[in-house]
Amino acid sequence: MTLKRDAALCAAALIARIEVVPDEAALQALMVRLLARDGVTTVAFVNAQSFNLVWESAEAFRAFMDADVLLRDGIGIKLHFRLSGREPGLNLSGTDFIPKLLAASVGRELALFGTAEPWLGRAAAAFEAAGQNIVARENGFEPIEVYTDTLARNPARVVLLAMGMPRQERVAAHIRKRSPANPAQLLICGGAILDFVAGRHPRAPRWMRAIGMEWLFRLMREPRRLFRRYVIGNARFLWRSRAARRL
Numbered sequence: 001m002t003l004k005r006d007a008a009l010c011a012a013a014l015i016a017r018i019e020v021v022p023d024e025a026a027l028q029a030l031m032v033r034l035l036a037r038d039g040v041t042t043v044a045f046v047n048a049q050s051f052n053l054v055w056e057s058a059e060a061f062r063a064f065m066d067a068d069v070l071l072r073d074g075i076g077i078k079l080h081f082r083l084s085g086r087e088p089g090l091n092l093s094g095t096d097f098i099p100k101l102l103a104a105s106v107g108r109e110l111a112l113f114g115t116a117e118p119w120l121g122r123a124a125a126a127f128e129a130a131g132q133n134i135v136a137r138e139n140g141f142e143p144i145e146v147y148t149d150t151l152a153r154n155p156a157r158v159v160l161l162a163m164g165m166p167r168q169e170r171v172a173a174h175i176r177k178r179s180p181a182n183p184a185q186l187l188i189c190g191g192a193i194l195d196f197v198a199g200r201h202p203r204a205p206r207w208m209r210a211i212g213m214e215w216l217f218r219l220m221r222e223p224r225r226l227f228r229r230y231v232i233g234n235a236r237f238l239w240r241s242r243a244a245r246r247l
Helices: 002-015 025-036 047-055 056-067 075-083 094-104 120-128 144-153 167-178 193-198 207-212 212-221 223-245
Strands: 038-045 069-073 110-114 133-138 159-161 186-187
Touching: 002 047, 002 056, 002 075, 002 223, 025 094, 038 167, 047 056, 047 075, 047 223, 056 167, 069 075, 069 144, 075 223, 094 159, 094 186, 094 193, 110 120, 110 144, 110 193, 120 133, 120 193, 133 144, 144 167, 159 167, 159 193, 167 186, 207 212, 212 223
Parallel strands: 038 069, 038 186, 110 133, 110 159, 159 186
Antiparallel strands: none
């Protein structure tokens, strides 16, 4: 019972840290603020999967809570907010929000860490075609020290980590610890963003994205790989969400 309560407390603490962005004006202000901050700033996204990870792992909890800005991603967390009597604000799916943030950062040195070839190279080419200044790239399966060593040789103002949860949040925490005192560096935890940019995975139709059902589109395309995450994971999330709200 104690373990269950501790897990629920961690999940509730994660939800409490989410920065609600009520409208487009607030979204623009958020991007300006993120790009103007001194020091290392980490942005991560909270969805049903990250909720479950934090419930199950103290290490994942510490990695997510180390982020400076947590943003809501997905219909599951929206439902949790609604049932808690809170306004959920905009849905800031990383796949939609990150390209906007990167477009606003054009001209700054960008490092891409994630996925594997040929997708990493294709994503890099797409970003370069959009005007990005890519100074480093590594696949998402290297020892964690590779990323800090690469950044030491090739300093980047923006670092996109596309390794999946919770690895990318752990890598972000490690980079943060190893960074100079005041490098004005933005770390973005981006999930499968590089695979989407590279064309490895198609996006759901716009209408499915608008109603928060992109997860169902992905499940239909890759049922064996994503069954545990979306079917079992969503069922667990609903039960755990109820427990966290009752605290």
